[in-house]
Amino acid sequence: MTFRSLFGALAMAACAVTGHALIAERALAQDDAAKGIEQYRKMMQDDPFANPGLLYVDAGEALWKEKRGTKNVSLEGCDMGKGPGVLEGAFAELPRYFADADKVMDAESRVIWCMENLQGLDTKPIIKGAFSKRGKGGSEMEFLASYIGSLSNGMKLKPQLSHPKEKQAYELGEALFYMRAGPHDFSCETCHGVSGTRIRLQDLPDLHKAGVDAQKAIPTWPAYRVSTESVKTMQHRMADCYRQMRMPKVGFGSDAVTALITFLAKQAEGGEINVPALKR
Amino acid sequence: MKKIIIAASVLALSLPAAFAIAGEASNEALQKLIASSWKDPNSKNPKGAKPDWASRLTQDGLQKSCSTTRNSPDNATAERIKADAKASIVYPEDGKFLGDWKSGEKIAQNGRGLRYNDKVDAASGGNCYACHQIDKAELAYGTIGPSLASYGKLHDFTDAANKATYEKIYNSHAAIACSNMPRFGTQGILSIQQIKDVTALLMSKDSPVNK
Numbered sequence: 001m002t003f004r005s006l007f008g009a010l011a012m013a014a015c016a017v018t019g020h021a022l023i024a025e026r027a028l029a030q031d032d033a034a035k036g037i038e039q040y041r042k043m044m045q046d047d048p049f050a051n052p053g054l055l056y057v058d059a060g061e062a063l064w065k066e067k068r069g070t071k072n073v074s075l076e077g078c079d080m081g082k083g084p085g086v087l088e089g090a091f092a093e094l095p096r097y098f099a100d101a102d103k104v105m106d107a108e109s110r111v112i113w114c115m116e117n118l119q120g121l122d123t124k125p126i127i128k129g130a131f132s133k134r135g136k137g138g139s140e141m142e143f144l145a146s147y148i149g150s151l152s153n154g155m156k157l158k159p160q161l162s163h164p165k166e167k168q169a170y171e172l173g174e175a176l177f178y179m180r181a182g183p184h185d186f187s188c189e190t191c192h193g194v195s196g197t198r199i200r201l202q203d204l205p206d207l208h209k210a211g212v213d214a215q216k217a218i219p220t221w222p223a224y225r226v227s228t229e230s231v232k233t234m235q236h237r238m239a240d241c242y243r244q245m246r247m248p249k250v251g252f253g254s255d256a257v258t259a260l261i262t263f264l265a266k267q268a269e270g271g272e273i274n275v276p277a278l279k280r
Numbered sequence: 281m282k283k284i285i286i287a288a289s290v291l292a293l294s295l296p297a298a299f300a301i302a303g304e305a306s307n308e309a310l311q312k313l314i315a316s317s318w319k320d321p322n323s324k325n326p327k328g329a330k331p332d333w334a335s336r337l338t339q340d341g342l343q344k345s346c347s348t349t350r351n352s353p354d355n356a357t358a359e360r361i362k363a364d365a366k367a368s369i370v371y372p373e374d375g376k377f378l379g380d381w382k383s384g385e386k387i388a389q390n391g392r393g394l395r396y397n398d399k400v401d402a403a404s405g406g407n408c409y410a411c412h413q414i415d416k417a418e419l420a421y422g423t424i425g426p427s428l429a430s431y432g433k434l435h436d437f438t439d440a441a442n443k444a445t446y447e448k449i450y451n452s453h454a455a456i457a458c459s460n461m462p463r464f465g466t467q468g469i470l471s472i473q474q475i476k477d478v479t480a481l482l483m484s485k486d487s488p489v490n491k
Binding site for chain 2: 168171172174175176178179180181182183184185186187189190191193194196197198199200201202204243244246247248249250251254255256257259
């Protein structure tokens, strides 16, 4: 199946699941929101192919193997950390330091690096469209991140902190996590500092300490969001929390986001990867 | 032999790295990271329009103190923060702290304003329900802050409580240094009138909050 026909299938399947999503949304509207999503999740478990995120995985695989760019090669030669072309378990050890780029990178910024350096692709439009708009059926980054992540499913998150730059990314991420700024004086810790709290009806995982909250929340991105009927990635999650914090738009794949993800990965160490998970 | 030396030096590098994780990032490195990650923060603004997005990347004194101490400042710092906060409060010219609770309820419900996808000129909301239970009829409330249900009744509707509530909303740090609640007045999120309106929502006798 080519990438384009997969895209069509994706759009159709997305329509097929809207029925489920509507039921789930109605359940969510009631005060028993948690129960609604649990029911939806169970429905998906009974029929794993009903998780629309799986279509993103397929689309990502097709895209990974497609020859593109000025060099007309696929991404199969891309080193995601375990050697060129090795994807099994790679996601579980990201972000990590890459000597060729002399940088710590998460899954998404690494893919961009490979597109530019391996394929000779113009990544500007890919970065610009990285967060798909509602009803538009997903973006290249969402497909690829879902595919790469899924090949670590069932494995435990194993953050890399031995290289000095990895350690520095962790420390910077920690500093950013506690950095209060903007008109509302928010830091990540304002909303993710205590377990069991919520904003409106949305449960907030405690990410300021290592443990189950982080282990559940972090290794489950990219996730299929029932509320937006689309897959969202970790880059999007960070950007969207910064938007809520009233901060200016943070750069896609920027070092600040990589640092935060490095910090969060350490908090979530040992958590089981399940990508793309289903979330509210 | 050479290999062994390299391996040993890598080990020497990586061992302290693994153990020193709790260390703090240098401020210089942090500032560099911020500058490279939020390039051209004002690019979304129409020409000359507020807000100045770039300024949001620079912490003010309170934000710095509360971040570096993780919201647990030492006593002297806490006293200074409280005094500064108190001094920043601008009081209503007419001396009245209670506005219109109906408008206050709308402000408490409204979470819009000051994000980059919000309209620049629309009045911001207070988003109080994001963190507080207020009117018990509203079930979609957050729990980051304490419940404010029956707030006026619990404070016997006193004039002193009206004033304290207005002050709390204007600058929450006047009462508790490094509070997690936004400084609605000092930071210009809400106008004086809007703060009077939410104060009325909490404190006035006819507000549903106190029924």
